[in-house]
Amino acid sequence: MSAPATKTDHDVVIVGAGPIGAAMALALRDTGLRIALLDSQPLLENPQPLAGADFDPRVSAITPGSQALFEALGVWSAMQQSRVSPYTHMHVREADGTANINFCAADIHATALGHIVENRVIVAAMHEQLRQQPRLDCLMPASVVALDNSPDAAVLTLQSGRQLSARLVIAADGAQSPVRHLAGFNTREWDYEHEAIVCSVRTEKHHQQCARQIFMDQGVLAFLPLAAQGDEAGHWCSIVWSVMPTTAQPLMTMDDKDFCKALSLASEHWLGEVTQSSKRFSFSLRQRHALEYVNNRVVLIGDAAHSIHPLAGQGANLGLADVQALSGELALIGSTGRDPADPILLARYQRRRKPHNMSMMLLMEGFKRLYAGQPLPIRWFRNTGMRAVEHSPLIKNQLIRAAMGTHV
Numbered sequence: 371m372s373a374p375a376t377k378t379d380h381d382v383v384i385v386g387a388g389p390i391g392a393a394m395a396l397a398l399r400d401t402g403l404r405i406a407l408l409d410s411q412p413l414l415e416n417p418q419p420l421a422g423a424d425f426d427p428r429v430s431a432i433t434p435g436s437q438a439l440f441e442a443l444g445v446w447s448a449m450q451q452s453r454v455s456p457y458t459h460m461h462v463r464e465a466d467g468t469a470n471i472n473f474c475a476a477d478i479h480a481t482a483l484g485h486i487v488e489n490r491v492i493v494a495a496m497h498e499q500l501r502q503q504p505r506l507d508c509l510m511p512a513s514v515v516a517l518d519n520s521p522d523a524a525v526l527t528l529q530s531g532r533q534l535s536a537r538l539v540i541a542a543d544g545a546q547s548p549v550r551h552l553a554g555f556n557t558r559e560w561d562y563e564h565e566a567i568v569c570s571v572r573t574e575k576h577h578q579q580c581a582r583q584i585f586m587d588q589g590v591l592a593f594l595p596l597a598a599q600g601d602e603a604g605h606w607c608s609i610v611w612s613v614m615p616t617t618a619q620p621l622m623t624m625d626d627k628d629f630c631k632a633l634s635l636a637s638e639h640w641l642g643e644v645t646q647s648s649k650r651f652s653f654s655l656r657q658r659h660a661l662e663y664v665n666n667r668v669v670l671i672g673d674a675a676h677s678i679h680p681l682a683g684q685g686a687n688l689g690l691a692d693v694q695a696l697s698g699e700l701a702l703i704g705s706t707g708r709d710p711a712d713p714i715l716l717a718r719y720q721r722r723r724k725p726h727n728m729s730m731m732l733l734m735e736g737f738k739r740l741y742a743g744q745p746l747p748i749r750w751f752r753n754t755g756m757r758a759v760e761h762s763p764l765i766k767n768q769l770i771r772a773a774m775g776t777h778v
């Protein structure tokens with residue numbers, strides 16, 4: 371595609387300044403491209419060292435691969451100063467204790483398998499870095515309400531009535547992606563018929579920097595270690611409890627005391643009694659994948675392209691890998707004047723990311739089917755599989771490296 375005849379305000383407009391869109395803007399800051407970033411929410415305040423037990427309910431298990439990108443973007447140290455929680459172990463087990471797998475950072479000579487980081491810590495560190503980029507046009511808050519995706523230029527209309535033209539629009543506006551809808555992308559969607567309940571909880575026993583997951587016939591329960599201070603240190607976890615809607619409804623409405631009791635029981639007192647719970651949030655679990663990532667002058671990244679079951683803990687990591695792939699392609703263009711919506715370039719991005727994202731989603735679908743099954747042969751198969759992995763250091767190490775985003 372040759373450069374459009376129409377004069378545009380920007381080479382690239384990124385819609386969405388969540389973890390993925392903000393990372394994209396920072397990754398493109400030195401390319402010489404004229405970039406604008408917009409979000410319906412304002413820029414977050416400076417990251418502060420956080421001390422209390424007031425945790426963001428949405429957290430990400432950041433792999434060393436994603437951490438390396440944060441370091442390159444200059445935001446990792448601000449996250450560390452604010453609050454991150456390394457995990458050195460990962461324990462996965464069947465509810466009735468018939469099988470388990472244990473991963474340990476020391477087995478692969480690493481200091482940690484990853485870090486649990488609250489989304490607001492990620493975003494605040496990125497927004498602080500964005501404030502220091504005079505060449506980046508940050509339009510926040512500003513909501514996109516309409517899009518004209520024509521061959522010459524993409525024109526975005528904001529709620530204020532203002533129009534912005536760009537040679538390329540990068541949609542990083544999350545799982546519901548208004549831009550994806552406006553540009554007419556098709557998606558393939560799977561409904562899990564499950565709700566995820568998320569909150570932070572205090573547990574009697576110390577979490578020992580271990581991420582725990584229990585697979586039950588009715589769903590999955592994850593305890594992700596959080597960093598608290600003083601006497602509370604080691605006693606707070608972020609939980610994701612995926613259950614059927616009929617089970618979620620009473621769990622959401624019961625009082626904190628009963629919820630803590632139900633959670634202690636479901637976790638088989640793995641961390642002793644659950645003694646305190648923050649406000650609970652719930653949402654329907656839906657896996658969604660865009661059939662194509664590129665449509666004319668619009669390209670999808672992050673949750674706008676793929677939203678995946680949180681069981682994998684891979685959502686943000688997959689999005690950050692999209693950022694690496696697409697920013698790598700766009701960096702080749704820089705200030706050469708070549709069109710950033712060049713179909714060859716965008717097709718290369720899609721080829722690099724779609725099969726990988728797809729395979730992760732299929733893996734999650736396989737897990738879901740395996741664990742939705744009650745029949746004995748299925749139980750036997752998954753228990754045997756889990757034990758086989760536990761007793762095979764080679765497979766285990768490969769799995770750890772893949773989960774850490776350091777697999778080659």
Ligand SMILES: Cc1cc2nc3c(=O)[nH]c(=O)nc-3n(C[C@H](O)[C@H](O)[C@H](O)COP(=O)(O)OP(=O)(O)OC[C@H]3O[C@@H](n4cnc5c(N)ncnc54)[C@H](O)[C@@H]3O)c2cc1C
Nearest residue numbers: 386388390410430431514543544672673683684685686687
């Ligand atoms: C319960 C839960 C647990 C998770 N756990 C993990 C985990 O352990 N590890 C992991 O890697 N991932 C995890 N994820 C997934 C991870 O949070 C997401 O993959 C990640 O936040 C996606 O980032 P994003 O920037 O693509 O989208 P979002 O974070 O949704 O950001 C989208 C941005 O777009 C903006 N926006 C939307 N519409 C408009 C509009 N019209 N105009 C302008 N701006 C707009 C929004 O304001 C928002 O800032 C989890 C998700 C959930 C829900």
